[in-house]
Amino acid sequence: MSQPDNPYLASQPTPTLHGPRNRLMPAAIGLLVTSILHVVFGLFYFVYAFSVLNSPNAPAAGGHALLVYCMYYGITMLYCLLLISGAFSMMRRGSYLWAVTTCILAMVPLLGPCYFLALPFGIWGVLVLRQQGVRDSFTHA
Secondary structure (H helix, E strand, O other), X not given: OOOOOOOOOOOOOOOXXXXXXXXXXXXXXXXXXXXXXXXXXHHHHHHHHXXXXXXXXOOOOOHHHHHHHHHXXXXXXXXXXXXXXXXXXXXXXXXXXXXXXXXXXXXXXXXXXXXXXXXXXXXXXXXXXXXXXXXXXXOOO
């Protein structure tokens, strides 16, 4: 007996390994992971600084350096939240301009989350985003 043809199988697109989403996903995940790691390490540093400043043996004049580092980590954590937002935009292919800006911001030294880890993902993201097929896959907002 022969089986009847299923009319619904013809309309399903075949997944490709070289589509725009698959080319962009590793760079977006790399930026996302490095940014989340920086936020987690920053939160651990805040807990450490708080415990040192509130310990009974804390030096009276030694807390200023910890507060300056806490301010620096606070600023870089806000910066990482921008990178996380841009990485999600790259994954969803929302705004092309925001995705390019995120990759460029990931390459800025001294502000980058785990800078030496984020730099290759930023470069990779810019190179992939400049390809015509990837650029066309973003929604035009």
